Amino acid sequence: MTLTSSDRQQLNYIASQAADARVNVEIETEGMTLNIGPQHPATHGTLRIIAKVDGEQVVWAEPAAGYMHRGYEKLTEVRSFPQVTTLVNRIDWLGSFANEVPFILAAEKLMEIEAPPRAQYIRTILFELSRIANVTLFLGDMAAQLGALTPVFYAFRDREYVLNLIEAATGGRFHPNFDRIGGLKDDLPAGFIDETRAVMKKMRSFCTLMEDVLLGNEIFQQRCRGIGVIPKDIALSYGLSGANLRASGVNWDLRRDQKLPMAWDKVDWKVWTHPDGDSFARYWVRLQETRESTLIVDRLLDSMPSGPIMAKVPRIIKVPEGEAWVSTENPLGEMGYYVVSKGDTGPFRVKIRSASFNNVSIASWVLKGVLIPDVITILASLYFILGDIDR
Amino acid sequence: MDAAPTPAAESAVVEAPVVPVVIDDEREAMVSQLRGVIGDALLEYHIKPHDDLWIRVRTDAWVAVGKAVRDVLAMDYFDFLSAMDWMPSPYGRGEDDPTAEPVERSTEVKQGYAGGATRFQIMARVMSSTRHIGVTLKADVDDANPVIDSWIPVYRGANWHERECAEMFGIGFAGHPDLRKLYLPVDFEGYPLRKDFPLLARMVKPWPGIVDVEPIPAHLDTDGGDAE
Numbered sequence: 001m002t003l004t005s006s007d008r009q010q011l012n013y014i015a016s017q018a019a020d021a022r023v024n025v026e027i028e029t030e031g032m033t034l035n036i037g038p039q040h041p042a043t044h045g046t047l048r049i050i051a052k053v054d055g056e057q058v059v060w061a062e063p064a065a066g067y068m069h070r071g072y073e074k075l076t077e078v079r080s081f082p083q084v085t086t087l088v089n090r091i092d093w094l095g096s097f098a099n100e101v102p103f104i105l106a107a108e109k110l111m112e113i114e115a116p117p118r119a120q121y122i123r124t125i126l127f128e129l130s131r132i133a134n135v136t137l138f139l140g141d142m143a144a145q146l147g148a149l150t151p152v153f154y155a156f157r158d159r160e161y162v163l164n165l166i167e168a169a170t171g172g173r174f175h176p177n178f179d180r181i182g183g184l185k186d187d188l189p190a191g192f193i194d195e196t197r198a199v200m201k202k203m204r205s206f207c208t209l210m211e212d213v214l215l216g217n218e219i220f221q222q223r224c225r226g227i228g229v230i231p232k233d234i235a236l237s238y239g240l241s242g243a244n245l246r247a248s249g250v251n252w253d254l255r256r257d258q259k260l261p262m263a264w265d266k267v268d269w270k271v272w273t274h275p276d277g278d279s280f281a282r283y284w285v286r287l288q289e290t291r292e293s294t295l296i297v298d299r300l301l302d303s304m305p306s307g308p309i310m311a312k313v314p315r316i317i318k319v320p321e322g323e324a325w326v327s328t329e330n331p332l333g334e335m336g337y338y339v340v341s342k343g344d345t346g347p348f349r350v351k352i353r354s355a356s357f358n359n360v361s362i363a364s365w366v367l368k369g370v371l372i373p374d375v376i377t378i379l380a381s382l383y384f385i386l387g388d389i390d391r
Numbered sequence: 392m393d394a395a396p397t398p399a400a401e402s403a404v405v406e407a408p409v410v411p412v413v414i415d416d417e418r419e420a421m422v423s424q425l426r427g428v429i430g431d432a433l434l435e436y437h438i439k440p441h442d443d444l445w446i447r448v449r450t451d452a453w454v455a456v457g458k459a460v461r462d463v464l465a466m467d468y469f470d471f472l473s474a475m476d477w478m479p480s481p482y483g484r485g486e487d488d489p490t491a492e493p494v495e496r497s498t499e500v501k502q503g504y505a506g507g508a509t510r511f512q513i514m515a516r517v518m519s520s521t522r523h524i525g526v527t528l529k530a531d532v533d534d535a536n537p538v539i540d541s542w543i544p545v546y547r548g549a550n551w552h553e554r555e556c557a558e559m560f561g562i563g564f565a566g567h568p569d570l571r572k573l574y575l576p577v578d579f580e581g582y583p584l585r586k587d588f589p590l591l592a593r594m595v596k597p598w599p600g601i602v603d604v605e606p607i608p609a610h611l612d613t614d615g616g617d618a619e
Binding site for chain 1: 439442443445467468469470471473475476479480484485486503504514516520523525527546547548550551552559572573574575583584590593
């Protein structure tokens with residue numbers, strides 16, 4: 001008998017529900033509390049998982065965040081608008097440029113200015129480059145969590161090419177601080193376009209390599225297929241976003257489905273979804289998205305307009321009174337800023353909605369009833385960055 | 392070799408649906424649809440053309456409103472929940488000289504879009520995963536006794552957001568099963584995101600940024616001073 005993927009999802013869901021019920025009904029044996037982290041390699045930083053286990057099965061688990069809380073929401077209140085990008089760079093430190101963009105767009109929305117077309121293109125290209133740099137590491141790291149160390153070295157090697165590009169354009173490998181209200185700090189350096197094309201080719205072959213090495217691997221499939229299934233409605237009600245949501249079969253991408261002064265709507269590309277909602281689906285969707293990103297970059301380079309990279313903005317930026325919400329499809333999921341201005345040089349309040357915060361808050365639901373080794377796979381496949389949880 | 396994207400094994404690609412053009416009429420329709428369900432619990436709303444919709448609702452109807460937007464407006468995606476302290480900070484931007492006379496600042500409370508009557512407001516944003524349209528909901532929270540019902544029965548994801556909100560603003564969520572601190576140490580005193588909570592880093596040492604500012608020399612000033 002062959003199972004279709006939706007059957008499989010349903011069966012997995014029933015199984016996980018049954019596990020819940022079993023845990024509740026069975027006579028309680030003496031459980032054990034297991035601390036995973038804060039210094040566990042599977043936690044990408046300092047996240048601590050407190051798990052109550054019964055034998056090999058997790059009865060109850062909860063992530064304990066806050067080891068890296070830096071209070072950015074408070075700090076933005078004593079900064080001027082252009083200074084905030086320095087802070088938000090450090091939220092998701094693997095895809096820093098992508099953090100700056102929604103904040104700058106929110107400020108521009110309040111000021112009712114728009115970056116010139118060339119700046120929009122370059123922004124989009126750098127945004128996608130930071131996605132590639134970020135997700136590449138995930139593609140290798142996920143294998144490392146399963147005990148296969150080779151892919152992670154490939155990932156670090158190939159990510160370096162992308163970081164070199166970002167460094168060439170912005171001057172910073174991890175913290176570009178390149179986006180400005182009204183445009184960008186600089187134009188692209190000479191030779192950037194040819195170099196980028198070559199690197200995008202390399203990244204596509206990296207994706208193919210990962211596909212060959214991992215996706216068909218029996219151990220990888222056994223560890224990921226049907227593990228950590230998140231059904232669509234649960235994912236939505238927890239506010240899961242990005243590839244985690246698309247891996248649960250929701251066809252929704254903020255790059256395509258909202259109007260932003262960015263260049264994504266100028267080129268053709270595809271949104272990838274997967275109906276299964278398990279760890280494998282999350283890996284698969286991210287892999288396809290990385291390849292799609294390289295294609296987006298290529299196509300944007302083909303159609304890049306010339307012109308200025310900075311709109312006319314006053315030297316001292318005062319943002320008119322109002323409230324604005326802008327969110328974009330960042331490497332980790334939906335990242336948004338709710339910016340309140342009182343007409344001053346700095347924001348009155350900034351609410352930072354980061355993707356990992358919601359993505360990790362589902363952990364206590366999805367980890368219930370799984371086996372201890374699967375905790376690692378599930379957390380790795382949810383893919384979070386600690387700075388993005390704690391802000 | 393330039394590898395073409397051929398993941399043929401997984402036929403999981405769904406064609407992009409045609410996205411309806413979101414117009415402000417749709418937002419108006421949403422407001423009247425919601426008013427039909429929750430009645431006078433909808434206090435005020437604000438539509439910023441081509442941008443977004445804000446709705447302020449009565450505090451005691453917060454959960455009912457949540458269920459109405461979820462079920463009637465099909466807002467199945469929980470975005471975030473947070474709070475606002477509308478009182479301007481008595482410490483300004485933290486740029487005062489600590490040795491000088493303290494500066495008197497107006498701390499008059501003035502709310503934002505969709506109005507309000509209290510210093511603290513809860514705001515939450517939800518979206519529809521099919522229609523790709525969202526709404527920001529607001530509710531006043533009593534200043535003396537800041538408590539509001541928990542949204543966990545409506546959206547599961549509200550759990551952590553409410554915990555964060557409780558420790559940062561001191562707002563209680565009735566019905567929340569586990570309102571422990573999320574980020575801060577257990578014995579932390581005060582509510583850091585309230586505006587009258589000083590940023591201590593700026594209190595113990597004068598902010599150096601302000602002394603460095605020199606006017607731009609006239610011969611270098613190409614666009615005529617600090618244009619506004």
